[in-house]
Amino acid sequence: MDTKQRIAELTRERGWSNYELAKRAGLQLPTIQNMYHRNYEPTIPTLQAICKAFGISLSQFFAEGNLMELTAEQRETLSVWNRLSGEQKRIVRDLMENMTAEKK
Secondary structure, eight states: OOHHHHHHHHHHHHTOOHHHHHHHHTOOHHHHHHHHHSOOOOOHHHHHHHHHHHTOOHHHHHOOSOSSOOOHHHHHHHHHHHTSOHHHHHHHHHHHHHHHSOOO
8 A cells, every 4th residue: 555645645635735735634734745745655653643633543553454244324414524623523433422312
């Protein structure tokens, strides 16, 4: 797997610029730019920060193919989920818990 290609793919899926990726990952923009323009491979800490920004683990980043089959609706839901902020994700989780909680 080409690491830089995978990062570019995930960035495109989210509609992010390199600036947005750097900002969300807590990295300097030149760190992202150098991966592409100077053909640098990201360090493990850099890759961990990028994965955190994407809301995925390193295992998910390197997984070949789907870990499980998802429906189109599930893929779309995850795509939207990955664009949410941490606070928005918490609100959605709380809402889902309330919706599925057994009535007492």
